[in-house]
Amino acid sequence: MVFFLGRMGDNKNALNLIIERLGDVHRAIDFAKQQNDDDLWGDLLRYSETKPEFIRGLLENVGANIDPIRLIRRIKNGLEIPGLKEALITILSDFNLQLSLLDGCRAVLGGDCSDLSRNLQRDQVRGFFGSAATPCPICNLPIYSGPQSLALLFLCRHVVHATCVRGGDNLPQRPDPVLSNLSSGGPNYGLAGKIAFAAVIKNRVSRGCPVCEKREEGNRT
Structure with a gap:
C-alpha cells in the first residue's frame, strides 16, 4: 500500500500509513528523503510530536533534510524521550565537526585565492616577448608590420x-x-x-x- 500510494503521488497518506500501521521511524525518514518534499517533512514532524521514539529517531538522523532547531522546538514540555540526552550530544558533536570543517575549508580557500591573486598580478605586470613574425590571433598577419603600426x-x-x-x-x-x-x-x-x-x-x-x-x-x- 505504501508503494502504490507513493507511485500515485499520495505521499501524505503513504507516510501516515508507515507511521500509524508500521510504526517504523527509519522507513518513514527514508520515504521522506526519497520524495524530497518539504511539506512531507513537516507532516512527519507533526506526526512525531506525541511519539517519543519517532522524535529520537529524527534527532539521530538530522542533517541536510531536517533542521534540528525546527525539531527541538516541537518537543512539548514534560514529554519523556528515552535517550534524548545522548541524541542531543551527538547533534552538538556533529555540528562542532561541521564548523571545524568549514573553518578548514575557509583557510584553504583563502590561501588559494591569495596564491592565485599573486600569480595573476605577476603575469599581468611581466614583460611580453614578441618578434616581427608574431602573428595576430585575429587576422594572422604579423603584429609588427611597421614602426607606426599600433x-x-x-x-x-x-x-x-x-x-x-x-x-x-x-x-x-x-x-x-x-x-x-x-x-x-x-x-x-x-x-x-x-x-x-x-x-x-x-x-x-x-x-x-x-x-x-x-x-x-x-x-x-
Missing part, C-alpha cells in the same frame, strides 16, 4: 592589431618620441606621455580583448 596588449596576454579591435579604426596614432622631443625642445615624451596615450586608447576600446570575446561567444553556442 598593437594592443591586453591583460589576458593577447596582443592584436588595433585595427582588429572593435572601434580600433578611429584610434590615434602612437606619437613618435623623437619628433615629440624635437618639437617640444626636451624629453617630454616619457612615462607620463605613455600613460596618457594608453588612457586615450582604453577609453575608445570598450569591448575588451576580441580573442576572449570570440572564445566566450563560442562557449555560449
